[in-house]
Amino acid sequence: MSKHTLSAILLIGLTTTIGACEPAPAPAGPAATSEIHQFEQLSLRRTGCYGQCPDYELTIHGDGRVSYLGKRDVPLLGPAHQQLSAEQLAALIDAINDVxxxxxxxxxxxTTDGCPVMATDNxxxxxxxxxxxxxKSIHHYYGCQIANAPPDASGxxxxxxxxFEARIDAMVPLTALIPGASGPSTNAPR
Incomplete structure (x- = not known):
C-alpha cells in the first residue's frame, strides 16, 4: 500500500470519527419549543429601593387564583386574594410566549448579563x-438601562x-384587590 493511499484512508477515518462526535440536533416537538400552553404558577416580586418603590409579591396559579402580599410603599399592606378569568389567564400565557x-x-x-448601562438605587x-x-426565574434589576433610550421607552x-412585567401588573391591578377602591393601578414602579 502506498503512502498516499494510507494517508487517504486515515484522513477518511479521522473525518468520519470527528463527524460522529458532533452533537445531535435538538429534538423536534414540544421539548424543542419555548412556547407554553398553560402554567402551574407565575409570580412577580417587586423589590424596594432606597427611595419609595413598591415592594410586593403576586403569585398567580394556573387555575386563576391570585395571592398578593404587600410589603412596603404600596396602598395595600399584607395579604389579599383575587380570581382571574380564563381570558386573563390566556392573556398571561400569550405574554409569556410573546416575550x-x-x-x-x-x-x-x-454588564456581564448584557446590560448596556448600569445605574444605582433601582x-x-x-x-x-x-x-x-x-x-425558570429571572432577576431583572431596573438599574440595567438602555443607553440613549428613546423618550417613549422605559429605559x-x-x-x-x-x-412583560407591566402586563402582569395590568392583569392584577392593586385597586382590584382593595375593597371599595377605584382608579388606576399603582403597582408599577415609579
Whole structure:
C-alpha cells in the first residue's frame, strides 16, 4: 500500500470519527419549543429601593387564583386574594410566549448579563414561571438601562422583559384587590 493511499484512508477515518462526535440536533416537538400552553404558577416580586418603590409579591396559579402580599410603599399592606378569568389567564400565557420567557437570560443585573448601562438605587422585578415540565426565574434589576433610550421607552433593559412585567401588573391591578377602591393601578414602579 502506498503512502498516499494510507494517508487517504486515515484522513477518511479521522473525518468520519470527528463527524460522529458532533452533537445531535435538538429534538423536534414540544421539548424543542419555548412556547407554553398553560402554567402551574407565575409570580412577580417587586423589590424596594432606597427611595419609595413598591415592594410586593403576586403569585398567580394556573387555575386563576391570585395571592398578593404587600410589603412596603404600596396602598395595600399584607395579604389579599383575587380570581382571574380564563381570558386573563390566556392573556398571561400569550405574554409569556410573546416575550420568549424561557429563552431569556436568568438575570439582568450587571454588564456581564448584557446590560448596556448600569445605574444605582433601582428596584428589581423577579419573575418565575413554572409549568408541569420546567421552571425558570429571572432577576431583572431596573438599574440595567438602555443607553440613549428613546423618550417613549422605559429605559430599562431589556425593554421586552420590562413590558412583560407591566402586563402582569395590568392583569392584577392593586385597586382590584382593595375593597371599595377605584382608579388606576399603582403597582408599577415609579
Amino acid at each position: 420568549g420567557y424561557f429563552n431569556l437570560n436568568d438575570q439582568y443585573i450587571n 428596584p428589581s422585578a423577579i419573575t418565575r414561571v413554572k409549568t408541569s415540565s420546567r421552571e 430599562v433593559y431589556p425593554e421586552a422583559l420590562y413590558q
